[in-house]
Amino acid sequence: MDGTTAVRLPGNVAPGQTVDVSVTLTAPATRGHYVGNWMLRNSTGVLFGFGDNANKAFYVDIITENLPYGEVKGNFYYPSEFNPPLTLYFENAVTGEIIQFSIPENAPTYTVLLPNGTFYAYAWAPNYNLQGAYVNDNLTMKPFIVKGGQTTYEINLTDWSPYPHSRGQ
Numbered sequence: 001m002d003g004t005t006a007v008r009l010p011g012n013v014a015p016g017q018t019v020d021v022s023v024t025l026t027a028p029a030t031r032g033h034y035v036g037n038w039m040l041r042n043s044t045g046v047l048f049g050f051g052d053n054a055n056k057a058f059y060v061d062i063i064t065e066n067l068p069y070g071e072v073k074g075n076f077y078y079p080s081e082f083n084p085p086l087t088l089y090f091e092n093a094v095t096g097e098i099i100q101f102s103i104p105e106n107a108p109t110y111t112v113l114l115p116n117g118t119f120y121a122y123a124w125a126p127n128y129n130l131q132g133a134y135v136n137d138n139l140t141m142k143p144f145i146v147k148g149g150q151t152t153y154e155i156n157l158t159d160w161s162p163y164p165h166s167r168g169q
Helices: none
Strands: 032-038 058-064 069-075 086-092 098-103 109-115 117-125 130-133 144-146 158-161
Touching (some): 069 144, 098 109, 109 117
16 A cells, blocks of 8 residues: 655654644555555654554555546547537447536536446537547547546547547447
């Protein structure tokens, strides 16, 4: 378990005094049971903990689960000086299920939560009859993977066309 390796105290702490110490920990991305043991170190490098002899480690005991949703972020590169109102679609590449979001006028970016899976992303500008998509070099829609607890960046919608994009690999 990764975490802060050095924290400076605000000053000397005398016996019987207390001080709050904050340590930021990063939980593993894989499901499981994890225990992280921590000791303190004084200014001369001697390790100490808690207990009658100050020799017991502090510990963190966590259980991580597979998170069901991941975050997806991207931009709309609409071919105009403004972005019209859009309908943003995410199509599950395996099941065909579609999740949609309404995007207001002049919103050049988006951030959404999606369930784990492989998706295609596209948007429709209904009053302009144009579809933009996240595409491969050959302009077919490019699939991307969403993993729980993670952010997928730069799912940018480009290649605006009056014709629907085909699905690629």
